[in-house]
Amino acid sequence: MESFHFLWVSLTQAVSLLLRLDPPLISIIDVSLRVAFTALLIGSAIAIPIAVLLTSKNFPGRQFLRMLINVGMGLPSVIAGVVVLLLLTARGPFGAFNLLWTPTAMVISQTVLITPLITGVMISSLLGVDQRVKDAAVSLGANRAQRALVILREAHYGMLTALMAGFGRAIAEVGSVIMVGGNIAWADGISHTRTLTTAMILEVRRGNFEQALALGIILLTLVLVVNWIAIWLQRRAGR
Amino acid sequence: MIDRSKLTVMLVVVFCTALMFGVTAIGGAASGPLGNLVLATTTSTYDSGLLHILNPVFTDLFGVRVKVISVGTGAALELGRRGDVDLVLVHARTAEDRFMEEGYGINRRDVMFNDFIIVGPADDPAMIYGMLNVTDALQQIAMHEVLFLSRGDRSGTHIRERFLWAEAGIEPIGRWYQESGRGMGDTLVQASLMGAHTLVDRGTWLAMRERLDLVVLVEGPLRGGDVRLANPYGILAINPAIHPHVNYIMAMAYIGFITSPLGQELIAGFKRNGEQLFFPAGLQRGPNFAQFIPEECRGDDDRD
Numbered sequence: 001m002e003s004f005h006f007l008w009v010s011l012t013q014a015v016s017l018l019l020r021l022d023p024p025l026i027s028i029i030d031v032s033l034r035v036a037f038t039a040l041l042i043g044s045a046i047a048i049p050i051a052v053l054l055t056s057k058n059f060p061g062r063q064f065l066r067m068l069i070n071v072g073m074g075l076p077s078v079i080a081g082v083v084v085l086l087l088l089t090a091r092g093p094f095g096a097f098n099l100l101w102t103p104t105a106m107v108i109s110q111t112v113l114i115t116p117l118i119t120g121v122m123i124s125s126l127l128g129v130d131q132r133v134k135d136a137a138v139s140l141g142a143n144r145a146q147r148a149l150v151i152l153r154e155a156h157y158g159m160l161t162a163l164m165a166g167f168g169r170a171i172a173e174v175g176s177v178i179m180v181g182g183n184i185a186w187a188d189g190i191s192h193t194r195t196l197t198t199a200m201i202l203e204v205r206r207g208n209f210e211q212a213l214a215l216g217i218i219l220l221t222l223v224l225v226v227n228w229i230a231i232w233l234q235r236r237a238g239r
Numbered sequence: 240m241i242d243r244s245k246l247t248v249m250l251v252v253v254f255c256t257a258l259m260f261g262v263t264a265i266g267g268a269a270s271g272p273l274g275n276l277v278l279a280t281t282t283s284t285y286d287s288g289l290l291h292i293l294n295p296v297f298t299d300l301f302g303v304r305v306k307v308i309s310v311g312t313g314a315a316l317e318l319g320r321r322g323d324v325d326l327v328l329v330h331a332r333t334a335e336d337r338f339m340e341e342g343y344g345i346n347r348r349d350v351m352f353n354d355f356i357i358v359g360p361a362d363d364p365a366m367i368y369g370m371l372n373v374t375d376a377l378q379q380i381a382m383h384e385v386l387f388l389s390r391g392d393r394s395g396t397h398i399r400e401r402f403l404w405a406e407a408g409i410e411p412i413g414r415w416y417q418e419s420g421r422g423m424g425d426t427l428v429q430a431s432l433m434g435a436h437t438l439v440d441r442g443t444w445l446a447m448r449e450r451l452d453l454v455v456l457v458e459g460p461l462r463g464g465d466v467r468l469a470n471p472y473g474i475l476a477i478n479p480a481i482h483p484h485v486n487y488i489m490a491m492a493y494i495g496f497i498t499s500p501l502g503q504e505l506i507a508g509f510k511r512n513g514e515q516l517f518f519p520a521g522l523q524r525g526p527n528f529a530q531f532i533p534e535e536c537r538g539d540d541d542r543d
Contacts, residue, residue: 101277183308187295206286
């Protein structure tokens with residue numbers, strides 16, 4: 001059991017960091033959540049209409065688009081990172097906006113990564129809606145918009161899963177945010193673009209493995225809490 | 240099935256939360272009237288904690304906060320070349336000089352130095368312990384084909400390592416020579432786990448050694464070793480004639496600060512486990528400011 005001592009060390013470090021409300025840690029959690037939630041908001045705003053369109057209308061290129069989304073679901077984050085870096089670099093097409101090394105740059109790369117994932121999961125949950133429900137809606141005189149709403153409501157569990165998967169990927173993401181955000185903390189340790197994952201990278205680089213794992217434990221706890229809140233909200237709405 | 244109004248309420252709650260976070264995230268990029276200063280530097284200066292000592296003092300003096308991007312020397316200079324940072328603090332003199340010659344850098348100053356050392360497993364399979372000539376030691380490593388872990392990332396340490404192999408007349412090829420492709424800390428940890436040798440700057444070594452299963456086998460000039468293991472750090476501003484958007488004024492303020500008696504004192508006073516990691520080199524009585532001097536204007540002054 002001696003060799004599993006590290007788990008205990010990391011756990012106690014995680015708890016003491018949280019209990020002390022360690023200001024650098026709080027700011028890192030804050031940045032992680034803000035960036036991931038913003039990416040989720042933008043990503044789902046793009047994903048929902050695309051998913052509805054791709055499952056309700058037949059048009060040329062639909063299969064191709066679906067294929068693109070499937071590829072995008074597994075997009076390696078370093079690819080997104082390099083592309084966003086080249087877009088935002090001073091001499092790049094969007095260099096004038098001065099977005100490199102900001103949380104906004106991180107939001108952009110995370111959005112690129114999670115939008116296909118959200119769209120893909122939404123498509124499969126919308127396709128899973130029983131044909132009889134759609135037929136019933138139409139036979140009861142639903143117009144196209146009302147029919148889409150019925151389907152959305154029927155697929156709400158899968159839709160929520162899509163959002164949670166998107167949030168999960170966003171907050172667990174490290175490859176692209178470290179490239180375009182720069183893992184910056186101000187001199188007092190307060191995070192500018194440092195997230196829980198990039199802080200873990202730094203601690204590993206410094207050889208502080210237990211500290212890195214402590215941050216990992218906090219990250220998992222955070223994801224757990226967010227999932228719990230989402231399910232609770234869904235239960236409440238479903239009652 | 241849930242009713243529509245409840246679904247709407249749920250979505251609105253989720254979206255409002257996200258929006259609240261989102262708006263503040265975008266607003267989080269605020270900066271002062273003189274903007275932020277973006278400094279690209281090597282992992283050795285950042286991970287060791289030196290900049291945590293220097294930057295708050297700079298911010299107090301000038302009211303400008305410093306964004307530090309810690310990467311390898313090669314990547315730091317590349318960010319400078321693209322105009323994505325305002326100044327760079329690196330340790331590869333040949334690469335710095337080339338950067339100055341290309342016109343991307345301006346007002347280079349020496350800042351500080353320490354040295355490189357070769358570390359490896361305590362049982363010293365290549366029998367290099369205590370060797371005073373680093374190229375002899377490398378030849379021994381190659382001859383015995385003992386594991387050597389290279390950074391492989393165009394960092395200052397990697398550039399120096401390749402230079403030393405060339406000096407030793409060896410093209411390191413074979414299963415014993417491996418690249419980690421990662422930063423200094425990562426590479427040390429990996430070398431420790433593999434029982435490999437690696438070249439490391441003394442600052443990172445001192446900051447991390449108690450977590451490593453490695454020992455110093457070949458010393459640098461700070462402990463009487465080979466002068467080819469000297470590790471000088473230089474700072475330079477990005478040329479505003481090429482990249483007009485850079486924060487040149489504050490970059491020069493930073494260079495002034497770090498090479499001032501105050502900055503140099505902070506560097507000299509920075510210790511980890513009671514040992515000094517960097518030795519100031521920014522203050523000199525002589526006229527040699529250790530800048531890049533074009534070939535035609537160069538006298539026989541002492542460039543290192």
